Amino acid sequence: MINLELTINSKVELNNGVSIPRLGFGTWKLKGEMAYNPVRWALEIGYRSIDTAKLYGNETYVGKAIHDSKVSREQLFITTKVWDSDLGYQKTLKAFDTSLSKLKLDYIDLYLIHWPRKLRNESWKAMVELYEQGRVKAIGVANFAIKHLKEFLNKSEIIPAINQFELHPLLFSQQIKLIEFCKNNEIQIEAYSPLTHGKKLNNPKIKSIAQKYDKSPAQILIRWSLQHDFVVIPKSGKKDHIKENAEVFDFKISEKDMKELDSLKERFRLLYNTSTWD
Numbered sequence: 001m002i003n004l005e006l007t008i009n010s011k012v013e014l015n016n017g018v019s020i021p022r023l024g025f026g027t028w029k030l031k032g033e034m035a036y037n038p039v040r041w042a043l044e045i046g047y048r049s050i051d052t053a054k055l056y057g058n059e060t061y062v063g064k065a066i067h068d069s070k071v072s073r074e075q076l077f078i079t080t081k082v083w084d085s086d087l088g089y090q091k092t093l094k095a096f097d098t099s100l101s102k103l104k105l106d107y108i109d110l111y112l113i114h115w116p117r118k119l120r121n122e123s124w125k126a127m128v129e130l131y132e133q134g135r136v137k138a139i140g141v142a143n144f145a146i147k148h149l150k151e152f153l154n155k156s157e158i159i160p161a162i163n164q165f166e167l168h169p170l171l172f173s174q175q176i177k178l179i180e181f182c183k184n185n186e187i188q189i190e191a192y193s194p195l196t197h198g199k200k201l202n203n204p205k206i207k208s209i210a211q212k213y214d215k216s217p218a219q220i221l222i223r224w225s226l227q228h229d230f231v232v233i234p235k236s237g238k239k240d241h242i243k244e245n246a247e248v249f250d251f252k253i254s255e256k257d258m259k260e261l262d263s264l265k266e267r268f269r270l271l272y273n274t275s276t277w278d
C-alpha cells in the first residue's frame, strides 16, 4: 500500500518505539571536512537524519556542522557505526566514546555494527549495554545477511532495530529474501547507495520512468525506496543535488512502474555480498 502522506518530516517507528526519519542524508565518501558544507546544506533544506561512521573519517566535521546549524538536538537523528577493527566488547565501548566525542554529542540515536565480521557478538553485548544506559537510543547492524541476523535473533533479547545495506532497483531481486526476512522480523531496512553512486542513472528504464514523471533518475530511485517502506539515505556533495534528492514527496510511482523497477535484473552491486561470510 503506497503511503500518500509522506513528507520530508515523515518518520517510521523502529521495533523499540524510537522513530527515524524516512529520508536521511548519507555521508560516505564525504571525507573529513568535505562533509561540513553538505551536512549544513542538508539541514538547511530540511533533512534531520545524518548518517556517518568511523570509517568515513568525517565525524568531527559532521559534529561541527550539526552544532553550527543550530537545529535542536531533539529534532536530529544521528547514526554512526563501529568499524571492523573496533569489534570486540571493550574496543566497541571505546570506539563509541571516541565517536561521541568527535561528534560532540552526549548520545547517539542509532549505533550500527558496520560489517558482520568476527567478534560481532561481543560488540553487540557492548551495544546492548550502551542502549540500556540510554547512551544510544537504538542499535542495529549494517550489511548483515540472513544468517547473521538469525544468529542475533537467537542469541540476544535485544534484536537489531535496523539493517542498513546496499539497495536500489538493480539489486532488488537479489536482496528479496533478505528484505522479506527483515520485514517479517520487524527489522527496519535502511537503503544505502540508493543512487548507485551515479553509475546507473543512465539506465534506459530508469531514465524513461523519470521522464514520464518529469523527475530525475535520482528522484525516481529515492521515491522507489520510500514506496517500498525503506528508510533511505542518499548522499551528495552538491547543494542542488541535495535539494533535488529531497523533492520526492510531490509524486508517486504507479504500481506498474514500481514493478518495472523491481524487475531490473542487472545484478549490479557496489559492495560485498556478505551472505557467503561466516
Ligand code: 1BO
Binding pocket: 028, 053, 055, 192, 271
Ligand atoms: C564501506 C562502507 C560502506 C557504506 O557504509
